[in-house]
Amino acid sequence: MDVSGGSPVLEEDCVYNNTTDSAINDIDPDVRIKYHRKKYRLNKKKTVYLKSKKLAFSSQAEGLAGGKVKLFIDGKLKDEATIRSDGKWKVGKKIKKNGRYKIKFKYFDQNGNLIGESKRYKIKVDTKKPKIFNLPKFLTKRAGEVVYFQATDKKKIGKGRNGIKRYKFYFLHKKYKNKNPKFTIPANTPRGLHLLKVRAYDKAGNKTTRLVLIRVR
Numbered sequence: 001m002d003v004s005g006g007s008p009v010l011e012e013d014c015v016y017n018n019t020t021d022s023a024i025n026d027i028d029p030d031v032r033i034k035y036h037r038k039k040y041r042l043n044k045k046k047t048v049y050l051k052s053k054k055l056a057f058s059s060q061a062e063g064l065a066g067g068k069v070k071l072f073i074d075g076k077l078k079d080e081a082t083i084r085s086d087g088k089w090k091v092g093k094k095i096k097k098n099g100r101y102k103i104k105f106k107y108f109d110q111n112g113n114l115i116g117e118s119k120r121y122k123i124k125v126d127t128k129k130p131k132i133f134n135l136p137k138f139l140t141k142r143a144g145e146v147v148y149f150q151a152t153d154k155k156k157i158g159k160g161r162n163g164i165k166r167y168k169f170y171f172l173h174k175k176y177k178n179k180n181p182k183f184t185i186p187a188n189t190p191r192g193l194h195l196l197k198v199r200a201y202d203k204a205g206n207k208t209t210r211l212v213l214i215r216v217r
Contacts, residue, residue, distance in 0.1 A: 031123070032056040042103065047122040051204040055123075056092040057105070063087070066110040073101050083107075100124045126153070126204040130164055133157065135198065140215045143189040147212070148182050153202040163202050170197035189216050 031040040031048060032055075040048050042057075057071060061083055070080040071091040079091040095101065105118040135149035153163030161179070169176040169183045172194060176183065183196065196212040 030058055032058060042121040042123075044119045044121060047100070047124055049124050049126060049202075049204040051125075051127055051206050053095040053098075053125055053127060054092070055095060055125075056090060057103070058088065058090040060087045061089060061107055064107060064109060064115065067115065068108045068112075070106045070108070072104045072106065075102070075104075095125045098125050098127055124204070126202060126206065128153070129206045129208045130200045130202045132198065132200055132208055132210045135210055135212060137211070138213045138215070140217060141185055142217050143185050144187045146182050146184050147196065147214070149198070151181050151200040151208075153206075165201050165203045167201070168199040170199075171195075185214065185216065191216050 031042055031050065032038075040050065042048060061067070061069065064083045065085045065087060067083045068080055069083060069089045069091055071078050071093060073093060073095075078093045081089050081091045083089045091105075101123050103121040103123060107115045107117070109115050130151055130153040133150040133152070135147075139147060141147065150157055151162065151164050151167070152158075164181070165179075167178045167181060167183075169178065171183070172186070172189065181200075183198065192215070194214050194216060196214050198210045198212065199207055201207045
């Protein structure tokens with residue numbers, strides 16, 4: 001899902017039993033998104049944005065071979081797995097709906113005793129593409145003028161960046177980047193018809209592309 005990358009807290013301390021040699025309070029599992037094979041590391045201070053509903057969490061808990069890891073989403077047990085001899089483990093779940101979720105892992109030894117808990121992490125699953133508004137398919141402009149439009153990753157356009165992380169523009173075989181929904185036609189653009197490709201990205205990495213034919217006077 002920016003599970004992207006894609007800006008970005010929670011405060012509960014890890015609890016573990018000092019009678020074990022395991023130090024599991026610093027584990028930050030990786031989130032593997034099967035859809036596009038990217039990795040996102042969970043961060044207790046930031047929300048991780050994911051553009052896939054298929055989640056697979058994995059990490060390593062040394063000293064707990066043969067024990068179990070249990071995955072909790074919004075306080076409910078969703079999956080569990082046995083920890084391998086090398087300490088590695090993997091649990092997964094397919095999320096049904098887009099939205100924000102709280103993730104936690106609990107660790108157990110071979111006898112089923114609770115050894116410790118991870119901190120709580122926040123993820124947001126977002127599989128919907130952003131929308132671009134008020135951008136005609138054909139424009140007449142002068143070199144140096146600005147092409148304005150609107151975009152949002154929300155239901156309605158409001159103030160601020162509307163859930164959009166960045167924009168990319170492709171014009172005359174060059175790529176331009178901007179955090180705001182506007183593109184300045186280069187001052188050296190020759191007269192005539194030119195194609196502008198506008199691409200908006202949300203925090204999860206979903207993208208929308210629009211094409212505009214610009215007549216430069």
